[in-house]
Amino acid sequence: MLRRTLLSLALVAASAAHAQTPTFKVTAIPDESPTELAKKAAPLIAYLEKQLGQKVEFTPVTDYAAAVEALVNRKVDLAWFGGFTFVQAHVRSGGKVLPIVQREEDEKFKSVFISADPTVKALADLKGKDLSFGSQSSTSGHLMPRHFLLQAGMDPEKSFRRVAFSGAHDATIAAVAAGRVAGGALNISVWEKFVAEKKVDPALVRVIYTTPAYYDYNWTVHADLPKATRDKLTQAFLNLKADTPEGAEILKLQRATRFVPSKAENYQGIEAAAKSAGLL
Structure with a gap:
């Protein structure tokens, strides 16, 4: 009876801990139809849940500006940005957002x-x-x-x-x-x-x-996201390989050969172009 009681208490404690774990929220600029964005997000969200060990939720937004504001104001934890939206978020947050990975294709988009x-x-x-x-x-x-x-x-x-x-x-x-x-x-x-x-x-x-090539899309987090979570998230993207069924599905939907590390300096050319065009 004591063993059953202890087991019950352990299960209740585990359940309570899981319930208290905050949901990790992800968004993306709406550069394609809502149907296509949801299709692309589904297997990635399931994968990230396993890798992070917590519930992950895709939160769609109505426009590009809303994606920027969502990450800057920490309404979401991770955002799929284009180069320009990353620059906007970087400026808007005073440098408090960090690009963690980009597709290999985004190095010469x-x-x-x-x-x-x-x-x-x-x-x-x-x-x-x-x-x-x-x-x-x-x-x-x-x-x-x-x-x-x-x-x-x-x-x-x-x-x-x-x-x-x-x-x-x-x-x-x-x-x-x-x-x-x-x-x-x-x-x-x-x-x-x-x-x-x-x-x-x-x-x-x-x-x-x-056009000639330029840096473009990336996955970006807020700098206040704990480093341990940021590192785990980065590694989850870098671990995606086309030689596994799960990796192949995600990479195909993301139109990526693989993900590689990214950094804010990659987008200095985008920022200069935006300023030159009077858009920033």
């Missing part, structure tokens, strides 16, 4: 300009026509495409008849494919995914320009 207009063969052919970016706070869907347009001597507010913001990369593809705009700028990874999944016909919607 690119944007593409696409068009379904048969008269548009190059960037210069878009002059006087309608152009769509993604979200105003998107690195690959706005900031860096704008940066490279300016370098090519094309001021978006002067060179185009109208500049629109679709809100997300997949929405930009849809706007171009439907002929609502003559051209659109977006993340090369989303473009390649749409082509691979036959959601867009590259014979009808074509890439007319690919």
Whole structure:
């Protein structure tokens, strides 16, 4: 009876301790549809729960600014940022957010300009026509495409008849494919995914320009997150390998070969581009 009593007390204590463990909250910039973001998050969240030994919850946000504010104000513990949203959070928090990992692909990321207009063969052919970016706070869907347009001597507010913001990369593809705009700028990874999944016909919607490479997305935490948790989280991402079923699924959905360590210095070029474009 004593043994049963002690076991019951131990189970109650363990249950109480588990209940007191705070939920680890994760968010991501809404650069794709809510359905796609949820699909990408599900296996990663399950994996992180096992690695951290606590409940992990994905908390979607309505826009890029909300993702920044959520991490800066510690409403979430981990955020998937683009390079520009990381810079915004870094500035907004006074340097109190830290990028821990990025995909290997993010070390040399690119944007593409696409068009379904048969008269548009190059960037210069878009002059006087309608152009769509993604979200105003998107690195690959706005900031860096704008940066490279300016370098090519094309001021978006002067060179185009109208500049629109679709809100997300997949929405930009849809706007171009439907002929609502003559051209659109977006993340090369989303473009390649749409082509691979036959959601867009590259014979009808074509890439007319690919930008030079730059640093982009990362997973970022608040500096107040305990170092032990931060280290465990970082290692969990670095341990993802494509030769295991779990790792292969997560990496495929994240469109990553593997994750590598990241640092704030990687995004100095993004910050300079944002300041140069008057966006920061």
